[in-house]
Amino acid sequence: MVPFLRLGVNVDHVATIRNARGGGHPDPVQAALLAAKAGADGITAHLREDRRHISDADIERLMAEIAIPLNLEMAATDEMLEIALRHEPHAACIVPEKRQEQTTEGGLDAAGGHNHLAPFVAAMGEGGIRVSLFIEPDSRQLDAALSLGAPVVELHAGAYCDAVSEGRQKDSVTELLRIQNAAKYAVQIGLECHAGHGLGFDSVGAIAEIPEIAELNIGHFLIGEAIFSGLDSAIRRMRALMDRARAANTGAQSA
Numbered sequence: 001m002v003p004f005l006r007l008g009v010n011v012d013h014v015a016t017i018r019n020a021r022g023g024g025h026p027d028p029v030q031a032a033l034l035a036a037k038a039g040a041d042g043i044t045a046h047l048r049e050d051r052r053h054i055s056d057a058d059i060e061r062l063m064a065e066i067a068i069p070l071n072l073e074m075a076a077t078d079e080m081l082e083i084a085l086r087h088e089p090h091a092a093c094i095v096p097e098k099r100q101e102q103t104t105e106g107g108l109d110a111a112g113g114h115n116h117l118a119p120f121v122a123a124m125g126e127g128g129i130r131v132s133l134f135i136e137p138d139s140r141q142l143d144a145a146l147s148l149g150a151p152v153v154e155l156h157a158g159a160y161c162d163a164v165s166e167g168r169q170k171d172s173v174t175e176l177l178r179i180q181n182a183a184k185y186a187v188q189i190g191l192e193c194h195a196g197h198g199l200g201f202d203s204v205g206a207i208a209e210i211p212e213i214a215e216l217n218i219g220h221f222l223i224g225e226a227i228f229s230g231l232d233s234a235i236r237r238m239r240a241l242m243d244r245a246r247a248a249n250t251g252a253q254s255a
């Protein structure tokens with residue numbers, strides 16, 4: 001049982017809105033500072049190869065201005081490795097990246113991509129960066145993450161979240177079970193387990209209840225919800241839902 005569930009707030013889509021018009025507003029760094037006040041334990045930002053949202057200058061400013069840990073999401077490329085080693089964020093999450101995709105569509109193939117990924121994981125580990133691999137909730141991928149020497153995995157929660165938001169009850173049960181089993185197995189083999197992608201108010205509870213999960217990374221829903229209720233309120237509500245789910249599970253386990 002991981003006693004405290006951390007919330008990483010992903011500020012990419014603050015930059016998406018800023019970039020729709022150019023200029024500096026809204027500022028993802030200001031959003032990160034606000035997120036910290038609202039209860040975020042860390043900030044996540046994905047510097048994509050095409051710089052469609054977060055820019056190099058955003059990463060520089062996030063490193064300089066925020067007091068909570070930065071998790072840099074990045075593809076396994078030489079350019080991104082150089083940037084990560086230069087900034088030395090607390091953590092880096094390696095994700096697959098395709099130019100045409102709207103968002104990260106699937107997990108990394110840690111098993112099939114072993115030889116390509118190994119030098120990235122090793123170099124960042126040596127640089128003092130806590131490396132995580134964004135993978136599907138699948139034991140083969142977890143074994144591959146372990147053999148690569150990554151200390152952390154982030155389980156792709158997208159299929160579960162899509163099933164919940166589309167009302168596909170049977171699929172949501174199947175997908176939740178996959179995440180529960182993968183989280184249990186990850187911790188059994190010595191990996192720290194995170195989850196993310198697609199989480200919203202309707203889907204966060206069941207994932208937060210999984211006792212092996214140490215961190216959730218949430219972005220798009222919070223930035224979208226901020227339009228209606230403000231970012232502070234959206235983050236506080238998400239935090240409260242996470243805490244309630246985790247506390248309910250702790251109570252159930254100790255009863």
Ligand code: PXP
Nearest residue numbers: 104134196197198217218219220
């Ligand atoms: N975790 C990872 C590895 C991601 O790629 C993303 C999307 O950038 C997220 C979490 C956040 O997903 P969402 O924006 O759907 O909450």
